[in-house]
Amino acid sequence: MSKNKEKLKKVLHKEGLRxxxxxxxxxxxxxxxxxxxxxxxxxxxxxxxxxxxSRATVYRTIDVLVxxxxxxxxxxxxxxxxxxxxxxxxxxxxxxxxxxxxxEEFMVNQIEDLQDSVAKEYGFKLVRHIHQLFxxxxxxx
Amino acid sequence: MSKNKEKLKKVLHKEGLRxxxxxxxxxxxxxxxxxxxxxxxxxxxxxxxxxxxSRATVYRTIDVLVxxxxxxxxxxxxxxxxxxxxxxxxxxxxxxxxxxxxxEEFMVNQIEDLQDSVAKEYGFKLVRHIHQLFxxxxxxx
DNA sequence: ATTTCTTTGAGACTCATTCTCAATAAGGGC
DNA sequence: GCCCTTATTGAGAATGAGTCTCAAAGAAAT
Ligand SMILES: [Zn+2]
Ligand SMILES: [Zn+2]
Ligand SMILES: [Zn+2]
Ligand SMILES: [Zn+2]
Numbered sequence: 001m002s003k004n005k006e007k008l009k010k011v012l013h014k015e016g017l018r019x020x021x022x023x024x025x026x027x028x029x030x031x032x033x034x035x036x037x038x039x040x041x042x043x044x045x046x047x048x049x050x051x052x053x054s055r056a057t058v059y060r061t062i063d064v065l066v067x068x069x070x071x072x073x074x075x076x077x078x079x080x081x082x083x084x085x086x087x088x089x090x091x092x093x094x095x096x097x098x099x100x101x102x103x104e105e106f107m108v109n110q111i112e113d114l115q116d117s118v119a120k121e122y123g124f125k126l127v128r129h130i131h132q133l134f135x136x137x138x139x140x141x
Numbered sequence: 142m143s144k145n146k147e148k149l150k151k152v153l154h155k156e157g158l159r160x161x162x163x164x165x166x167x168x169x170x171x172x173x174x175x176x177x178x179x180x181x182x183x184x185x186x187x188x189x190x191x192x193x194x195s196r197a198t199v200y201r202t203i204d205v206l207v208x209x210x211x212x213x214x215x216x217x218x219x220x221x222x223x224x225x226x227x228x229x230x231x232x233x234x235x236x237x238x239x240x241x242x243x244x245e246e247f248m249v250n251q252i253e254d255l256q257d258s259v260a261k262e263y264g265f266k267l268v269r270h271i272h273q274l275f276x277x278x279x280x281x282x
Numbered sequence: 283a284t285t286t287c288t289t290t291g292a293g294a295c296t297c298a299t300t301c302t303c304a305a306t307a308a309g310g311g312c
Numbered sequence: 313g314c315c316c317t318t319a320t321t322g323a324g325a326a327t328g329a330g331t332c333t334c335a336a337a338g339a340a341a342t
Contacts, residue, residue, distance in 0.1 A: 017288085017289090018288065018289070018338090018339065019339095020288095020289065020290085020338085020339085022289080022290070022291095023289095038329090039329080039330080040329085052291090053290090053291090054290065054291040054292070055291085055292090055330090056290075056291065056292080056293095056330095056331080056332085057289080057290060057291075059329095059330065059331075060289090060290090060331095075216055075271075077271075079328095079329085080328085080329055080330085081329085081330095095259060095260065095263055095265055097265070098268060104263050104265075106259045106262075106263065108255050108258075108259060110251070110255055111252055111256075114249050114251060114252050114255075115252075115274055117249075118236060118247045118249060118274060119236065119274055119276055121247075122236055122245050122247065122278075122279075123278065123279035124236055124238070124245075124274065124276035124277065124278050124279070125276050125277045125282055126274055126275075126276040127239060127275050127276045127277065128275050128276075129272075129273060129274045129275060130216075130218075130271055130272070130273045130275070131270070131271070131273075132270060132271045132272075133256055133260055133265065133267055133270045134267075134268050134269050134270060134271070135260055135265035135266050135267040135268045135269075136265065136266045136268065137263075137264065138263075138264035138265070141266055157319095158319080158320090159307085159308050159309070159319060159320070160308080160309095161308075161319090161320065161321085162307095163320080163321070163322095164320090179298090180298080180299080181298085193322090194321090194322090195321065195322040195323070196299090196322090196323095197299090197300080197301085197321075197322065197323085197324095198320080198321060198322075200298090200299065200300075201300090201320090201321090220297095220298085221297085221298055221299085222298085222299095283342100284341100284342085285340105285341085285342080286339100286340085286341080286342100287338105287339085287340080287341095288337105288338080288339075288340095289336105289337080289338070289339085290334105290335105290336085290337075290338085291334105291336090291337100292333100292334105292335105293332100293333090294331105294332080295330105295331080295332070295333090296329100296330085296331075297328105297329100297330095297331105298327105298328095298329095299326105299327085299328090300325105300326080300327070300328100301324105301325080301326065301327080302323100302324090302325075302326085303321105303322105303323105304321100304322100304323105305320105305321085305322090306319105306320080306322095307318105307319085307320070307321085308317100308318085308319075308320085309316105309317090309318090309319095310315100310316090310317090310318105311314105311315090311317105312313100312314085312316105
């Protein structure tokens with residue numbers, strides 16, 4: 001069994017959920033691409049592969065994956081949320097062009113550390129963070 | 142005329158928009174509090190003051206204010222967006238409790254500077270940023 | 283195989299936000 | 313002020329992402 005399938009099984013088991021073909025299809029579709037896609041795009045891609053999975057199941061499955069750190073949810077400020085898998089992908093945040101929607105990824109260790117300090121200072125146990133820079137990209141300026 | 146009224150007039154003029162009593166009412170309501178409120182809460186507060194302004198106008202006016210850096214839009218991850226004025230308030234970001242919804246404000250110069258560096262590195266002209274830390278607050282742990 | 287509990291799909295539903303469009307009000311010129 | 317043009321407003325309809333419902337189908341347990 002593939003590493004990714006293992007991972008899904010493990011998480012579903014931990015959550016007391018069953019391993020089903022639909023959940024596997026959603027997970028497979030999400031890890032098949034490194035793009036930032038919304039739920040409907042993922043749903044459509046699965047259908048194009050000839051697999052029948054409902055929109056509701058796509059949303060439900062993505063929720064589980066997000067909760068378990070396998071998928072990152074991205075609010076791009078306009079329109080539906082986008083998603084990306086986190087398998088083998090190092091942590092990163094995003095810089096987004098408000099003109100053309102282009103998304104670049106960045107990661108600065110120093111910022112990550114400073115976030116931890118802030119959480120500590122305020123007595124919060126940090127679970128996740130959103131860090132998005134919005135601006136005009138080179139091509140759009 | 143008050144400083145705040147001036148400010149609104151200036152921005153509306155710059156945008157080629159007219160100064161109206163409704164827009165003034167929305168702006169006055171927003172600057173009257175330092176809380177983080179959603180559009181409907183702001184709408185209700187205006188009505189309680191006896192002023193009649195429609196929900197649509199509240200939304201429309203907030204959009205202008207956000208675009209012109211007078212108001213900050215806050216996506217708290219669940220439910221409607223919240224807003225806060227930026228008059229005389231130094232820039233800050235937010236750390237939010239995912240249990241009780243409590244919101245604290247923080248500001249780290251070093252993070253702000255690092256953001257500028259990232260934007261520069263990617264050739265983006267930075268317009269705004271979202272930086273939100275989500276976790277469990279002291280009381281909820 | 284039978285029972286029990288979970289999952290699924292189709293579509294209804296929610297709810298924040300946006301849109302429509304006729305009625306009203308600003309702002310500029312006279 | 314008064315007129316004219318153009319922007320704004322309000323009420324409610326429309327939108328759209330996401331959630332919920334519930335009967336049917338499927339998994340696990342006995
Ligand atoms: Zn761009
Ligand atoms: Zn990414
Ligand atoms: Zn809390
Ligand atoms: Zn704040």
